Amino acid sequence: MQIEEAIGLLKKMRKDRPVPKSKKIQRVKNEAIDMAIEALGKQTPKPFIWEGGNPVCPVCGEEVWDMEWCNYCGQMLYRDVEDNDE
Numbered sequence: 001m002q003i004e005e006a007i008g009l010l011k012k013m014r015k016d017r018p019v020p021k022s023k024k025i026q027r028v029k030n031e032a033i034d035m036a037i038e039a040l041g042k043q044t045p046k047p048f049i050w051e052g053g054n055p056v057c058p059v060c061g062e063e064v065w066d067m068e069w070c071n072y073c074g075q076m077l078y079r080d081v082e083d084n085d086e
């Protein structure tokens, strides 16, 4: 299963789940699902962005020192092709 597919399923579970007996249980379950979605998302490399000539994490906005992951939030990163026109 691809990470994007797993994230999609988790988001669907969060939405579709039948109403549980206790609001506290629902809150805790939602929190667990959100944590899983966030953790999986950080494993999916995102292109870092350039700000004033420095590479910056697209998630937390901190300057990136290692080009493969963010030292601050743990987001996996990659260098986007600089000369694309998108």
Ligand SMILES: [Zn+2]
Pocket: 057, 058, 059, 060, 061, 062, 070, 071, 072, 073, 074, 075
């Ligand atoms: Zn970051």
